[in-house]
Amino acid sequence: MQMDNSNLETEYSAISTLVKRKEINEGIVEIVSDSGEGAQKCGQSLGAISAKMGNGVWTVEIIPAEIQPPARSKAGASGIRVRMGSGKITNMGDYADLVIALNEQVLFGRIDQHAFKPGTQILIENKWANNDSEEIKSQYSEAINHFKELGYKVTEIPMEEECLKIVRDARKGKNMWVLGLLCNIYDRDLQIASDQIKYVFRKKDDKIIQSNLDLLLAGYAWAEENIQLHFRIPSVKSKDDFVVMNGNEAISLGIMAAGIEVCSMYPITPATSATHAMAEIMESAGGIIHQAEDEIAAIGFAIGASYAGKTAVTITSGPGIALKTEFIGLAAMSEIPLVIVDVQRGGPSTGLPTKVEQGDLLSVLYGAAGDAPKVILAISSIEECFHFMILARKLAETFRIPVFVLSDANLATGVQPFKRPKTNPDWFAPGVDQHPLPDDYKPYDWDPITGISERSIPGQKNGMYTLTGLAHDEFSNVAYDPAINQRASENRSKKLAAIQETLKKPKINGDDKGDLLLVGWGSTRGAIEEAVERARDKGASVSSLHLHFLSPLEPRLKEIFKNFKKVMTVEINYSDNPGTALITEDNRRYAQLAWYLRAQTLVDIDCYSNVYGQPLGPGRILKMLENKLGIKLVEEI
Amino acid sequence: MQMDNSNLETEYSAISTLVKRKEINEGIVEIVSDSGEGAQKCGQSLGAISAKMGNGVWTVEIIPAEIQPPARSKAGASGIRVRMGSGKITNMGDYADLVIALNEQVLFGRIDQHAFKPGTQILIENKWANNDSEEIKSQYSEAINHFKELGYKVTEIPMEEECLKIVRDARKGKNMWVLGLLCNIYDRDLQIASDQIKYVFRKKDDKIIQSNLDLLLAGYAWAEENIQLHFRIPSVKSKDDFVVMNGNEAISLGIMAAGIEVCSMYPITPATSATHAMAEIMESAGGIIHQAEDEIAAIGFAIGASYAGKTAVTITSGPGIALKTEFIGLAAMSEIPLVIVDVQRGGPSTGLPTKVEQGDLLSVLYGAAGDAPKVILAISSIEECFHFMILARKLAETFRIPVFVLSDANLATGVQPFKRPKTNPDWFAPGVDQHPLPDDYKPYDWDPITGISERSIPGQKNGMYTLTGLAHDEFSNVAYDPAINQRASENRSKKLAAIQETLKKPKINGDDKGDLLLVGWGSTRGAIEEAVERARDKGASVSSLHLHFLSPLEPRLKEIFKNFKKVMTVEINYSDNPGTALITEDNRRYAQLAWYLRAQTLVDIDCYSNVYGQPLGPGRILKMLENKLGIKLVEEI
Amino acid sequence: MIAIKPDFCDIDTSILEYNLEDYASSKARWCSGCGGHTILHNVQKLCKEEQLAPEKTVFVSGIGCSSRFPHYMKTYGFHGLHGRAFPVASGIKFRRPDLHVFVITGDGDCCSIGAGHWVHAIRYNMNMVALLFDNSVYGLTKKQTSPTSPLGTVTNTHPRGSVLPPINPIQATLGLPNVSFVAQSCDWKPAHLYATLQKAYHHPGLSFVRIVQRCPVFMRDVYEPILKDPEAITLLDHEDGILLEEKSKKSFRHIIDHDPSDLIKAREIAEIVKETTPIGLFYQNRTANKYDEYGAHNLGISTENRIEAIENLMDRFAV
């Protein structure tokens, strides 16, 4: 489409110079509404615009449990948080500085979740003040007073009224008016903003695009005149290209970039959206998504595809992992390359399907009966969601081993810009080998040191063998001699030691000795490192270590731990609180990584963990450090 | 049936006084044959007879992998080992003293499994020596020579020939002739022996019973005249009544004695035979076995039955546990009482279906995603197979928690006499409570200290609630407030601490301080304790500890471990051997209990384990102790 | 389902008057216009008409929008695992003949991940009512293809349209052993839906009812044609079938007379789904084996008999 916006441009520059602006180096905005009011689209656009301007950004969606929750309800809060900064932003942060609310009720859920602090600016739709229903009217005014009591700065805004000047149905469009409002408040580049709108509505007709542009400008102008909040967030525009996406989208891109051709799945929150991102494009990239009848069939199908050709991937979440357990044992036993992505959610059982937890580590590590060695990788950023898929595929192929990649609900929906990867053909799996094998080929000709053996793929002459889950020898013949099972088990286990050999001693964030070392894995990285930096700025002797390989573990951890007075893991999963009645050293149940590291290193590793189902903010961690170290770290609010 | 055996009796006494006998305090006999030759019936009878005479006994079957393996083949070895002693016998022992072989080929498998030692007496069917087939003839003579080279004492015996004097088809009957032979060699009471035969063949007609009695006598007489092996194993006949059965039979009796009314299962080796034992009788005991369409349905059905009434049981083995994982998470989350029996077999995957492994500990402990607390009990004797079912049912009911009972293939088929339990009505589950509940009833009214709450059963007025696997509050309402999930998780976890409170500090076998403590769990108990006693007799400073509660762990273990220079577990599962290339302290993968105890106690616990798929004999453990302690413990053979 | 008083537990049998409110729990959190709402209402009406004691009534479901159903009833409920409602319900009913057990399942829950249990539940033929909420899509997970999605349905997993013809749950069920009651209705014909629920409730055995359900959020295109076009629905009519008042019958353009005892014919009719949506009773057989009767046959034996049985078994192992 083409449209003339020369006049627009002048207009922009005209406006965007008038006001005085306070320079801040970050801002956290939330847009909260009933579902279906487009709050998320508004926030994602704000994030993209900011990223284009060279700001660091992290956005995370606020998702209600139901498809269409009751309007104006606490549980129905739907929306998004956008954290923008002059530097790199790696997590959602703590309290919102500014909140746009399309009704008052949806804020109560956020308040329960400690999303706001005294001083938080709340810009709220004022139409409820004179609603026909007395009940709503009073709900509204009571809420406003309540918010003020809580110390929030409340500004009532005639959003509906203003939008109706431009569109007939304010529900469709209010979000772009709000975007304009925010663009003014945070000094976003209107040219970039309008391009963003054109991109978002690219499939709609020009009229719609034009009216949304009008709304943008109207909101912008209204803020200019009526609002006293004007900030500037300095940014350094890097010459690199960037992409902005959420973790699940990055995983789906990574799968394609790895040259994986079969993604076999069964829908489950929060993993499914990764396949949605893929479904449209994967076929043109030479791959296909198979939606199986259940998780067992999904992994069975992936295993069949891997066995017969290129390493396949299956993607799921906790309940699905449980169902895949038996097949994972088979993959480990018969050494079938396979990638399993686990986008973790709150457990146990159905638990908190849309919320974050790091609760699957031990179940993937030990899930299957007997000794079933597997590789476990943990993703700690959106960017890694992309690159680890390529690594996982290579590991699976080279070592003939199932490789788990652990993500979680926080990464799945978190959005962050990262350096645009340049697709590299070396990332792709090689073509399916169909060359004849030597007459004396053995399907499990285990290398005595590494346990690695060369697999044969149907179609290869002399490669014929019967793969089996029964104990078997080098020829895959069923083992009747007891010595065989011991030997085969040793060889399968050696592969993990061999992989560890290829790993470097992990880097530490901060000094490599001190009072306290925090150890984390997965999506908590940004929050932990930010907290550690803030604590160190205040003179605390604390460092952090973030693990990406969980099986095998990264090397020389004990050596690292020895240099700290105290070591503790920070995780989002359950652990007993030593304070609790009946909980003793004899029975305390530790967080999952802590448990695992204690066994491997015998270091007395403590843990800080909880199952609130929310991403850990740096502030929470800082508060914990304050108690542990007895130093003042958090400024009271 | 009635038959006159007055003359028999005199006959017996007549014979059984002639020869001189060497007194031994134990003997290990193996009867090995093609399957279908009745070796097992022969050995079981010998065991029962010996138990009746007041000897300690352990018998274990030798089972081929196929239903009907090829005759005269190494893999086809089918038979039984019987260990008889003057004292209590708790395991299969090490090397056979005497072997009855119905053909030579079946011995090769046993030799691979180190079942014999130089000096072992082999009494072998000699008919093969002049078989029509040259091939068989030479196989036979070569084997005989080979056996002699290995130092076995071989005696060739005309079994077929002798039996044909009494029966037309020697295949049917040879086993009872052999029983007679063994009764003479070990001085078994012929009256008891003939009663045993009458019992075994009680469903057959008198002619058959008579001919088997004749075979018994003939074998007995033949040995008297032709064999120089005559032993006596002193015995003390206790006044208590005893029962003799295998572990699976004991489990099935225990299930009934617990008053469990629903056993929901899907067939799997080695668990299934427990339900066979039950199937016939359970209905008259007020229960029913449900054979479900798969393991998932089996546990789902059991959970439904528990939810609606009395605690039910589901029984399976490793691959089945994998499939039950998701439902186990639900049972833990929604606090449904349930008993899960896992008769462990060799893994991973299909592994070694008929062989023993203790490979499921970590998978049942951590199998499900998130935090799913459950109780885990480990059975260490046939007698416990019975009593632990009663305990498990009570724990499940009292704490509203899934309870695992771990048995294994060794206990499943091992046969041992134990004091006959007197069925106690207190063992039975109470009737299904249908009394109205108070109006303010809460389905999860967690006790702040113990986490225990009272469940309501459909039919109870005011008890209505919707059980859910979603995070929920005291009313089982779906949790939208993040604090609820944390609180509920804490309460579910408290139950384990509460159970540990009720446990005593475990007893130690041997001194409670010393150079080395062996820690075991499950079926290895007999072998470990026998080895420890033998080592202590030789002056070694070693003790052993056997754990029955694995979740929660028994209390004050760290305190116990501190009194020993070295602590190591002895297990039948996989662990890396520190000697192996690339295996370092950083990556060594420990045996399962060792792993778990290291994490909980931070004591540097070593392990001795392997996956040969065989029960551990005391000799193997003694040899290991010899190396560890540098003391001579095993007399060379 | 006929409630039998079990002899092993004492029950307060005083008869109460239950009203609709006695079955209604928290407000249903389904989207507005969701077919679930009408089904819920008619099930509550059934409970009231039949005066089912709430504490004697259990709704068992899997996971899905539809499976949230038990949370909206003020009876016992079991909101279990995805695809596993049937095994749980069977376990509940096995030793509790006195309970009224309903299974609530979705097209993904029943026909995809739960297909194996569905096959065997039909075979067990336990005395329960099973309601398949068939909206031809995965609702809760936001629009993926379901086994009953029409060929070519555009979903998030098949943006180019689904590539396989849908399962016909009626036909599939009619091919299973021991099948005893198979009916179909839709959420927007309340009279027919209610009559079907009543017939199902009174059937001795497993009553399998597929309810064509509207999902306005994701599947408008699938049901709207049926909704609009009066030709699109065909009523199966028979004195032994679902009985409607004459006036409500009038609303149907197509009526086929079908004797629900004729299995062969039922399968023939089940084929016509390509042209029209048949609603009514396809098949009923009151005499099929009931696995719950086997489950209940030895309920409540005395402690003495129990001890005796165990001791007898023990004797076999005595030495």
Added chain:
Amino acid sequence: MIAIKPDFCDIDTSILEYNLEDYASSKARWCSGCGGHTILHNVQKLCKEEQLAPEKTVFVSGIGCSSRFPHYMKTYGFHGLHGRAFPVASGIKFRRPDLHVFVITGDGDCCSIGAGHWVHAIRYNMNMVALLFDNSVYGLTKKQTSPTSPLGTVTNTHPRGSVLPPINPIQATLGLPNVSFVAQSCDWKPAHLYATLQKAYHHPGLSFVRIVQRCPVFMRDVYEPILKDPEAITLLDHEDGILLEEKSKKSFRHIIDHDPSDLIKAREIAEIVKETTPIGLFYQNRTANKYDEYGAHNLGISTENRIEAIENLMDRFAV
């Protein structure tokens, strides 16, 4: 199954002469008299007649006596998990149209634990041959009831006799969507068995063949009557069906003419199992959708196109 050469990997296409030995691996470890032996022999014969390259042929099985089958073939084999042969085979075939894939499953493996996958494998209708070895019992685990055990069968789990009527695998399959080939034979009629295997092999789509199999060790009573009584078997005959030579036809007392294109009729005939065992082709439809064609449609795209597609997608996220 027609082998298509995929364009994404180079294959040595030189034609060889394969003999029976080229397909025979270690001696089959089944009991003597087990029906498995004849089935194995006829499958090997089929491979030879069709000159299937052993390295291009894959036998996929679950767990059971029957599922040991792949170990006895000198081709590729996948002896997987109990009940899961179908998903694995589907995954193998999905991107390898050039492979000849056979599924070997037992009555417990397919109709009990594998029932859900069975339902969906029929619907996927991928170009493979599926052989159901139906001995009406769990053999490997030593005689437990299977879903196809006749009512009243005495087994180790039902010493008083099984309590439910058996699944009729033919009828169940005929009720499923996209079904394209359903046949039945038995292990002791080698000519018919072989002809059936051939017909199945040449069918484009999933050929589901139930083979009534003898288990002399556990189930003599079930098949011996059929074996002895010449009335007990009914031959389905048609020019489009399984073709037998006249002389072998002679051995059948009962012959029904059945057109395999008639699905309604096929279901009617499938009911007669109570009186007799029908063998032959029940139904065939060459034109049903094939999921493997969907799986193969974008095979072997160039590295350039792959990169381009990824970069295009990346553009969407560019800032």
